[in-house]
Amino acid sequence: MNLDYNAFSNSVLSAMVDDHFPAQTEFTPQLVLNSEDEQVKTHIEQELRTCSGFTFAVAFISNAVLTDLKVQFADLATKNIHGRILTSTYLGFNQPKVFQELLKIPNLEVRVLDQNADFHAKGYIFNKSDYQTTIIGSSNLTSNALIKNYEWNIKFSSLENGALTTKINQQIEAEWQTAHPLTSDWIDQYSEYYQSISSLKPKNVPVFQAEAKTNLKSLQPNKMQKDALQALQSLRQSGQKKGLVVSATGTGKTYLGAFDVQNFAPQKFLFVVHREQILNKAIKSFQKILGGPQSDYGVLSGNIKETNRKYLFATIQTLSQEKTLSQFDPQAFDYILVDEAHKTGAKSYRSVINYFQPQFMLGMTATPERTDDFNIYELFDYNIAYEIRLQDAIEENMLSQFHYIGITDYEFNGEPVINDQTPLKHLVSEERMQYVEQQLDYYGHDGDQIYGLIFCSRKDEAREVAKIMSAKGHPSIALTGDDSIQQREKVINEFEHGKLDYIVTVDIFNEGIDIPKVNQVIMLRNTESSIIFIQQLGRGLRKYPNKEFVTIIDFIGNYQNNYLIPIALTGDQSMNKNNLRSHVLIDQTIGLSSINFSEIARERIYNSINSSNLTLLSKLRDSYINLKNRLGRRPLLGDFQKIGSLDAQVLIDKYGNYHQFLLKMHDALNLSELEDHFLRLVSREFSNGMRIHELVLLKQLLERSSPYPQSDYLNELRSLHTYTDPTTISSVESHLNLSYFQPNDQKKYGSLPYVTVKNHSYMLDSRIVDMYHKNSYFRSLVDDALNIGFLNSQKYLSNQKFTINKKYTRRNVNSLLGWPTDQSSAIYGYKEKMGFCPMFVTYQKRVDIPDELNHNNIFFNSTTLSWYTKSPRRLDSNEVVRLFDGNKNDTIDLMLFVKKNDDEGSDFYYLGQVDFDFDSIEQQFRTIKGKEKPIVKANLNLRAPVDYNLFLNLTN
Incomplete structure (x- = not known):
């Protein structure tokens, strides 16, 4: 990230003096707290992803949040990035177990201040290439403090010569010099001390219904x-x-x-x-x-x-x-x-x-x-x-917390070894099992004794894994469907009494087994079903006295089905790739439970989402049948949305309208060709909810037999607090009389002007009105498509044509800008028309992209992106002059749309309006097909910084 000193200064001035100064997210001082929209933990994870080193000065540390952060510490270790933690024995809060876990982290140096120092600091410092970011306030390194509690922290960035940064660093260095280095011998001594004071502390044993030792009246x-x-x-x-x-x-x-x-x-x-x-x-x-x-x-x-x-x-x-x-x-x-x-x-x-x-x-x-x-x-x-x-x-604290750790399975020379066809000899090879043991030890478990379940994909693998783990000092037994009920119960009894560290199994523990002591669940197999995944994860979710959480360690191989992991963990059955990507974008929390992925595992899941066909007819049929079984009738699109299963837009995008999908399900009634065309228009063009104008007009026209005055229509739109500019109203009319569409789309929609304007009133074609009132099946599908549109419209700001951070295709943009005809196929990188110029940037280019499109776009920070014109273009080209002058004179709105890569489909994040940085404009030349061609480069300044999580994802 390039440091712009003016941007840095403006960001500080924006927070401290006047918020009209242009600010950048990563530099702006801000209050950091736990709320519905953010968590302190997220900010710490963001800074770890972009730091060159870090120092935490915290009095209290919990094993639960340390388990989460170990994933990022491991990622940093692969980049040779090290950190320090300064902590204490203040009030005897930190358990010996926490210090043992800290000692496992190879790229972390830890020092401890003793009880007498009264050390109660809470500060997190992250070194960047040429500046430093600090989070300082009330949050210790505990789950409650970073996720749940009402905490106040200030996050700010400073150059190394800043007086405040200098003072903080001096204080930390002074305490660091007086603190004890963390060693095994020190932990042994502290353990004795901790045991001596533990007998004086009030017991804090979690009480819960399933295990409560109490009288019947209180249950x-x-x-x-x-x-x-x-x-x-x-x-x-x-x-x-x-x-x-x-x-x-x-x-x-x-x-x-x-x-x-x-x-x-x-x-x-x-x-x-x-x-x-x-x-x-x-x-x-x-x-x-x-x-x-x-x-x-x-x-x-x-x-x-x-x-x-x-x-x-x-x-x-x-x-x-x-x-x-x-x-x-x-x-x-x-x-x-x-x-x-x-x-x-x-x-x-x-x-x-x-x-x-x-x-x-x-x-x-x-x-x-x-x-x-x-x-x-x-x-x-x-x-x-x-x-x-x-x-x-989990949100209601009915189950034990879980900390899911998604990491890559064993790799050789940086290349994945474990995939869907891996033979047994590689699954149980010495190298892989050594790697597995190292990860189990590194991420650990809650409590002193391991009570672990290991799920494998094959019986022979389970038996071999049990032998190998036993040989490594972890007593283990394999249980499969070949074992009798008596043998299973015998092994479970030994396990519950601490005689075994692990039970290694295939599928027999998916349900019906209740072992509340389980504190570690290991996934050494492909995720073939989200239901089975949850059943296996659930083996560790029973509460038990003194059990704070269960650690779930998932070894993610190069599997085609990796996209099922976010589906299982979040319960998102939408089959919408954008939704699934958002779940993987950042580590998530559910109550105090957490979902954490290593960088490579995250990328592996991301690639699986991108490459998988989530709309295979067999998958859609399963979702349909499940919902139909649940309702006892033919479901509508609105039922999918209400129940929270399949995303209606997935079906519309693939089949054009819901009737066509019902035909595939052999569950449709009759529609005439005209009815099908009209339903396709409503579904494909308006049910996304990006603009409610057509939805409002059609709803009125379908419900009435008389003309609908334009004045009434405009008044209704105003009552909904949406925009009513003449360009938009004209666009609505051209969409409904089909003049907006190209011939191919007009044919799909029936080549019929459905809505006409006469005497300043709107009329819907009488045939559609008649069909709507006579064919209940047609009426239900049309109403359903309109209702989905109104439901989806709640995701967008009603008073603006575009909502920042939402995704749009070129086709959507062309339509929402109110251009008279659909020219989306000719927009490519940018197109200026009617006072607007949408700019589309694919941040990570394909290897095989043509030279003329292979622009090296770079986000220098969250408010500055390098941009290139088409080629050939010179500084005095008419198009270039028109864009620069239009932006300078505020007669052309520049609108930025960005996506990470082409694997993410055809839609782009809208990042808001931008302006040219006129000091950065320069003439460049590029070799295209062996010939040198002129091209113009300029930086774009975003009027609002990119959401920081999105910024990190785009630039990762």
Whole structure:
């Protein structure tokens, strides 16, 4: 990054004197705090990405946030960038474990001030090439301080001669000289001291429902469980006899069921489960809630048949046997609860469910989405009483924190070795397993003892990995589908008692296994399903006394399916590549949990998103069927948006309109050719919501049979606080009479002027009006497309034609500028017309790009970008003179649109208006096809700095 001293000074003046001075994001002093829009942690991560060295002076450090930062420390180590941390033993806050973890970081020097120094500083200093950035204030290096707490910090940049920077550096150096270097011997001594003072501290053991050691009266449902119980009660009051609760693994489904049974107060209750191990734990949970004598609780499994009890807990294998089932009266139970209800597609479950006639039946599952043809929603009468998804449960502190670490799998000479076809000998090679062991040790775990699960892709790999890890001093056993239930339970018992560090498995621990002690989950396999990924991650999310978090270490190979990782972690099923890229753009937090990627792993996922076909018909069909099963009817685009699954724009972009997609699903009704053309126009051109003007007009015209006065239309637009300039209104009219479009598009849209203007009023073609009122299927699809447009419009500023940081194609820009006809195919790098000149920059060029387009655009900082004219152009060329004069005289608006590379598709981020830096203009020459051609270079000054995360991503 080039340092512009004037820009630096202006940024300081903007913050301290007058905000009219032009400022740059990376230099402007600012208040840094935790809010919905930002976190202190994000600023620290941003600065680490761009520093040449760093010094942290912090009194308190937590192992959780240190686990996150280790990813970036490792990235910095590959660039030979080192840092320092000055901390203390003040108040005995820092655990010995934290110092042990600090000692693992090779590019980090740590010194410690003792208790008597009363060191309570909180400062973060980042060295850049020719300046320094400091964050100083109230935030220690802990998760709460950097993510959650109400903290105040000032972030500012200074040159090395700045008086404030000099003073801070002097203070740190003085303390650094008096502090103890961190060594193993020092940690041993501190551990003894820490143990001696720990006995004097009040115990801070987390209390939570699943493990609370308390009396029955104090065991109460949490907030989300209360909401679910109320929803179940309302469902029954409406006369429904079945309901389904979708509840993420570890969120207390069993307790929720027990609370609802308590509310219902049945004479007889049946709990159905698929494994006896789960059955026994369920009985204990119900006893805590329902109380009563032991004789009220019975088991029906194997040879145990205590069928005359008030509360009967049965395994499906025993209950479904005809001789057993026939012993019961179909109305024997008032309330039946089916655990792991996604398994009810099996014949055994259906025979039981079809046999009994309870007053109410509740199904509970964490994963209702099915890959077979069974519809779990239909079985429970489409009554989804409540949903507790993983991300919501983490936000509500119902689960243990997790710290996901996405790093590259083993590489040889910088090249990926592990991919979809890697043979076993490479998967368990000495080099790879040594690398794996190093990473497990580096990122560590919470607590003193490892309780780790390792997921592999193959049985033979699992057995070999277990042998190798055991040989390396980590007692491990492999469990696969080949092992008996008895062997599995024996191994789990040894694991829970600390006799094993790792259980290595393939898929048998995806669900139904409850080991709350797990504090490390290792992914040594490809992500083939987002559902399975979450099931495996969920093995570590159970809370347990003194367990603060679980570390998830994902070894990301060169897999085609890497795009599934952000889908699984964020729950984003939109299949919208822009959405998925945004999840990978920066490390994210969910509550106090975090998602962290190394730079190469981030790039690998990014490339997977770019290269993958997320709109394969098979993938879209799965999303469609899942939603249809859930609703019990043909879904609309709005249903996808409401449920938060597939992005409607994905279907529109691929098929032109939703009817064409429904034809692929064999679920469409009849549309005439004209109806299909009109629906295509509305869907393809207006449902993106970038301009609401057409949506508003069409909605009015479809609902009325009389002409719609232009004055009324303009008044309605003004009431919506949007712009009504004559150019835009003319553009709306040309879009709706199709004169705007090129012949090919006119043909797709029916070559018909749908809207005409007569006597200053708008009229919609009578055939469309007639079809709209007579064909309910057509009407539903048109209304759906309009509603999607209004919904999408909320993402854009209504009073401006473009919204900064949103993405637009050349086609969108041409339309929104109000140009009379679509000329987007001829815009290329820039085009001046009607007082506007949009400039399109692809920051990272393809290797095979033609010489005449291969401009070396460079962001010098967040407000300055180098730019080039077309070739051949000279300083006195008419086009160049017109652009420079137009910008200088404020008669041409220059608008900048940038994308990272062509892999990101055809849309560009709008970065706002820009101005030429006239001092930077110069004539240059470039060799094009063997001939020297003139070209003009100039720097563009952005009127508003680029969002810093976006700036780092574009320039990475």
